[in-house]
Amino acid sequence: MAARKKGTIERAQASLLKAMRDFEKVVSGMMNPAPQEDQGEEESQAQDQGAQALGMTDRPMPLVEYHIVPHAGGWDIERDDAFIGSVVHDVQAAIALATAAARRDQDHGLDAMVCVQEADGHCRKVWP
Secondary structure: OHHHHHHHHHHHHHHHHHHHHHHHHHHHHHHOOOOOOOOHHHHHHHHHHHHHHOOOOOOOOOEEEEEEEEEOOEEEEEEOOEEEEEEEOOHHHHHHHHHHHHHHHHHOOOEEEEEEEOOOOOEEEEEO
16 A cells, blocks of 8 residues: 555656646746847847846836636646646645746746635735
């Protein structure tokens, strides 16, 4: 019985790690879009974000919101109303994935937060 339980835990951990890797690929693609011909304004925005991250400007940093939404017995993770994916069946794992992405956004000079949608429809902030 203990060996069976251990195997179940190992499969769940492997599934969670795969979901985290898939989620990181999606978020990385959102943070590093394909290069465009006109980079002038994009470069300016990147410089502004870097200056904001270093506290060198008075302009507020753009806010990125991650919402964890219940859906079909699992949890969907959305970023600014853009669907990222149904990656987990456990809300704590969804919070961990969204928090990791939000921390990465902060490292890139963005202000980020993570919320969980409650049964009555309102969102509860869980990070930071």
